[in-house]
Amino acid sequence: MIRILRLLQNIPAFLGLMVLPWLLGSCSNINHKQSTLDPKGIVAQNQYDIFMLSIWITIFLFCAVGGCLLFVLWKYRVKGEDDAKEIPPQTHGNPKIETSLILFSSLILVILAIPTLQGIVLFNRVPDPNDTEMLKKLKLERSAVEDAITVNVTGKRFFWVFEYPEYGIVTANELVFPASKAVRLNLRTTDVIHSFWLPKLAGKMDLMPGQENFIWFVADQEKLLFQTDKEGHKTPATIAEAMPAVHDGSLREAVFKDRSFFDEFDPVGGLFYGQCAEFCGNSHAYMQFRAMAQTDADFDEWVHRFQSLQAKEKPEQYNSEKAYKAGDTVLLKDSSLGEKAHREWQAAVDVDKGQAPEVGNEAWKKKNQDDYEMGRNHFQTSLCTQCHAVNSTGLGAIGPNLTLFGLRTSLAAGWMQNDRKNLTEWLRDSDKIKFGNLMWNHEVVKNYQPTEEEKDKGVVQHPVRELKNDPKKIEQLVTYLLGQN
Numbered sequence: 001m002i003r004i005l006r007l008l009q010n011i012p013a014f015l016g017l018m019v020l021p022w023l024l025g026s027c028s029n030i031n032h033k034q035s036t037l038d039p040k041g042i043v044a045q046n047q048y049d050i051f052m053l054s055i056w057i058t059i060f061l062f063c064a065v066g067g068c069l070l071f072v073l074w075k076y077r078v079k080g081e082d083d084a085k086e087i088p089p090q091t092h093g094n095p096k097i098e099t100s101l102i103l104f105s106s107l108i109l110v111i112l113a114i115p116t117l118q119g120i121v122l123f124n125r126v127p128d129p130n131d132t133e134m135l136k137k138l139k140l141e142r143s144a145v146e147d148a149i150t151v152n153v154t155g156k157r158f159f160w161v162f163e164y165p166e167y168g169i170v171t172a173n174e175l176v177f178p179a180s181k182a183v184r185l186n187l188r189t190t191d192v193i194h195s196f197w198l199p200k201l202a203g204k205m206d207l208m209p210g211q212e213n214f215i216w217f218v219a220d221q222e223k224l225l226f227q228t229d230k231e232g233h234k235t236p237a238t239i240a241e242a243m244p245a246v247h248d249g250s251l252r253e254a255v256f257k258d259r260s261f262f263d264e265f266d267p268v269g270g271l272f273y274g275q276c277a278e279f280c281g282n283s284h285a286y287m288q289f290r291a292m293a294q295t296d297a298d299f300d301e302w303v304h305r306f307q308s309l310q311a312k313e314k315p316e317q318y319n320s321e322k323a324y325k326a327g328d329t330v331l332l333k334d335s336s337l338g339e340k341a342h343r344e345w346q347a348a349v350d351v352d353k354g355q356a357p358e359v360g361n362e363a364w365k366k367k368n369q370d371d372y373e374m375g376r377n378h379f380q381t382s383l384c385t386q387c388h389a390v391n392s393t394g395l396g397a398i399g400p401n402l403t404l405f406g407l408r409t410s411l412a413a414g415w416m417q418n419d420r421k422n423l424t425e426w427l428r429d430s431d432k433i434k435f436g437n438l439m440w441n442h443e444v445v446k447n448y449q450p451t452e453e454e455k456d457k458g459v460v461q462h463p464v465r466e467l468k469n470d471p472k473k474i475e476q477l478v479t480y481l482l483g484q485n
């Protein structure tokens with residue numbers, strides 16, 4: 001009986017032994033998308049080094065204390081029947097051992113404190129370009145910190161706004177940056193506390209209401225030059241392969257190729273995955289983002305494309321009193337697209353006064369396909385413009401900026417692949433995909449009062465919630481949105 005009980009006692013240990021290989025197995029691929037143990041930049045590397053130092057110290061302590069314990073258990077074990085009856089001499093304390101243990105523990109704390117404090121200083125600001133000693137120590141080029149770029153990051157329930165104040169441009173959910181430069185991030189929130197976590201590059205920092213926090217990172221270009229297959233096997237890659245351009249859609253192509261959205265490994269070395277790491281409401285887990293390293297030339301081109309769209313004057317209504325130059329764009333009502341709908345026309349040559357754009361007039365060309373134009377019109381009439389800016393910065397907008405949205409790889413804050421199918425689902429019923437999201441649940445939508453005209457047509461709620469009854473409209477909106485590229 002006792003034997004059986006003894007055996008039963010060992011079951012947890014047996015189970016533990018069986019689980020161990022599985023646990024170790026899951027640790028073997030530490031280069032998955034959001035791994036802290038796969039640093040690719042100086043700041044993350046620094047945090048990793050401190051972490052590993054404390055790991056090694058704790059492993060040493062574990063072995064030292066455990067070893068002493070085992071040694072004592074073995075040395076003073078009961079050897080014979082008589083042994084058990086004799087009580088060993090009783091002593092109280094040992095000043096020598098105790099003092100040396102205190103000193104030793106303090107020493108360990110000091111060993112941990114020095115790099116930690118150094119790390120906090122490093123984390124706190126981009127190194128001074130004139131501090132050559134520091135730059136040498138960090139193996140950083142002077143230009144990397146001298147030409148550092150600034151991004152104002154705003155956390156909103158449940159997505160991210162990325163503003164580049166030096167360039168006057170705004171985007172959302174995908175942070176594009178030059179791999180050769182340091183990136184300063186000013187972190188703010190307009191609602192609750194969020195936390196910016198970009199594990200492979202920057203670590204983690206909270207965004208607090210009424211406070212501006214700060215974080216910076218710089219990628220280690222050498223470490224980005226690889227590609228990863230679906231199983232996590234890495235192969236070396238050229239710059240173009242590791243950092244495909246965002247501005248011409250190459251990165252989008254690379255990410256979508258032979259990859260399903262939830263695969264564990266990032267296909268190219270220059271792509272990073274981030275996450276909100278502070279519970280901020282029901283869709284918190286889906287508040288993700290991406291950071292994309294680019295060559296200097298590709299980054300400049302991306303900025304240039306944004307600038308040309310976001311600074312540009314909106315096309316004006318056609319005015320018959322005005323002459324137009326080749327390339328000018330105007331808006332003119334076109335009932336073939338729908339009641340009250342407008343079309344963009346582009347002058348093919350210089351046009352005199354009074355030559356209104358219309359089909360058959362060679363001087364003007366339709367700027368876009370009909371479906372795109374209809375989508376653009378729905379975007380106004382379905383009140384998407386209440387919350388979204390397209391081709392303008394619209395910094396205070398309630399929703400993500402949709403300029404060049406067709407170049408983005410992900411949808412709904414990194415939560416889905418940005419393709420026709422998912423975008424259609426999103427517009428049909430976004431609450432089903434991302435429960436609690438503020439495109440469906442914002443008070444602007446919830447408290448919407450239809451106009452008399454809308455009531456006559458049977459509309460009872462905000463047009464965003466009516467979309468599911470109109471697949472054609474959704475299709476045209478999708479064409480318009482993905483056409484922003």
Ligand SMILES: [Cu+2]
Nearest residue numbers: 276278280284
């Ligand atoms: Cu959150």
